[in-house]
Amino acid sequence: MMEDIKADVVHDVVGTFCPVPVAETAKMVKQMQIGQVLELIADDPGVVEDIPAWCKATGQEFLGMYEEGGEYHLFVRKVKEL
Template sequence: MKADETLDCYGLMCPMPIFKTSVKMKDVAIGKVLEVIATDEGIKKDIASWCNTTGNELLEICEEDGEIHVFIKRLQ
């Protein structure tokens, strides 16, 4: 999947990936896609809840070589 912006949260533990995603998403234009790269397994559950709470769309979660790639579309 192609992202418009990327946020590197490699090596950060909960709650930092969600916190940094929340801050970064404010700079992402509506309709654009943010890719978050993380290693903390907790992001897979936490990001779904965060998207439901904030009204953003979780497009995809995939894992590759120990990295978790999360793609979020900003809706508001």
């Protein structure tokens, strides 16, 4: 279950829209250590496609997501430096 993933960093970008969630994800991942997990909380439905695509483009690991109450919780593991 995605809800069971323990994130090292939780970043809330609710109320922002593309490209802010992706830019904020990049900013947070840059500051993290390799192996740490980011939980991004967003309400822009664009993140459902944008965040996995960003992970693929940058070599990070997209662990999955779940939606709850109109908010998306996306999990990204840093696997290499940006």
